[in-house]
Amino acid sequence: MAAPLVVPIFPLPDVTFFPHTLLPLHVFEARYRVMVGDAMARNRKLVIVRLRAGYEAAYAGKPAVHEVGGVGEIVSCDRLATGRYNIVLRGEDRVRIVQELPSDTLYRIVRARPLVDAAPAGDVAPALARIRAGCRSLLGALGRPADLLDTALAEGQPPGVIADRVTATVLPDVDLRQALLETLDVGTRVARVADAVEALVRELERGRE
Numbered sequence: 001m002a003a004p005l006v007v008p009i010f011p012l013p014d015v016t017f018f019p020h021t022l023l024p025l026h027v028f029e030a031r032y033r034v035m036v037g038d039a040m041a042r043n044r045k046l047v048i049v050r051l052r053a054g055y056e057a058a059y060a061g062k063p064a065v066h067e068v069g070g071v072g073e074i075v076s077c078d079r080l081a082t083g084r085y086n087i088v089l090r091g092e093d094r095v096r097i098v099q100e101l102p103s104d105t106l107y108r109i110v111r112a113r114p115l116v117d118a119a120p121a122g123d124v125a126p127a128l129a130r131i132r133a134g135c136r137s138l139l140g141a142l143g144r145p146a147d148l149l150d151t152a153l154a155e156g157q158p159p160g161v162i163a164d165r166v167t168a169t170v171l172p173d174v175d176l177r178q179a180l181l182e183t184l185d186v187g188t189r190v191a192r193v194a195d196a197v198e199a200l201v202r203e204l205e206r207g208r209e
Contacts, residue, residue: 002114004098007071008035009047009108011063013055016177017048017070018164019091027085031106036077036085038105044074047095047112050178062100062108068182071095071112091164094181117160120187124159127187127194131166134197138170141204160186163193171196 010025010032017023027036039046049069051059058064072089079085095112103109135149152165167180176196183189 002093002116004111004113005045005071005095006101006109006111007045007047007095008039008105009049009065009069009097009110010035011049011051011055011065011108013051014174015048016050016168016174016181017072017089017091018168018181019070019093020161020164021091021168022075023048023072023089023091025087025089027087033083033085034105035107036074036087039074040077045071046074046089047071047097047110048089049097050174065097066178066182067097068115068178069095069097069112070181071114094184115184117158118185120159120185120190122187124187124190127190128159128162130194131162131190131197134194134201135166135170137201138197138204141201158186159190163190166193166197171200 027033035046047069049065052064052066055063070091071093072091074087075090076088077085078087094115096115097110097112099111101109101111132153135153136146139146139148149166149169152169153162163180163186167177171177171193173196180189180192183192
């Protein structure tokens with residue numbers, strides 16, 4: 001079992017952050033500008049975690065967040081003249097928040113444990129083929145370049161990585177994205193992504209009839 005991390009969290013309303021993906025963010029709130037500056041002076045690590053429904057009432061304080069988020073490293077950081085930041089995070093692991101720690105900072109700090117994928121029990125090749133075919137159909141329906149998802153779909157990647165990259169790039173439903181972030185069984189995750197991509201293609205095709 002991986003050792004827990006002590007890391008700041010960046011709670012956001014409708015953002016899920018997957019391993020092996022890049023997430024660009026514009027950081028403008030004062031507390032999170034401080035957080036980015038502190039992270040850059042330490043290990044560049046942040047956890048992106050989704051706020052739970054109803055967060056608005058407690059947003060200025062400590063609103064409830066989902067227990068599972070994504071930890072990543074700040075790989076690009078541009079501090080603007082206004083004090084805001086444009087950053088890019090590179091996803092490293094799923095994490096489960098174990099405990100929120102007392103802190104004298106404006107932002108929140110947690111102890112989080114990295115989560116490990118469970119290998120698929122069966123053959124995921126048919127589901128991966130469905131994902132690839134569905135993505136080709138999706139790009140065709142949208143009139144987008146056929147090679148747009150080549151990196152996400154490249155051969156030689158672990159099946160869970162393909163599922164994560166396709167989810168991050170293609171699937172818009174935030175509740176589904178959170179559910180997939182929390183799905184550690186790779187076989188189940190790949191099958192659900194295949195179903196979701198095919199459903200998205202059908203929805204687009206119905207809209208064009």
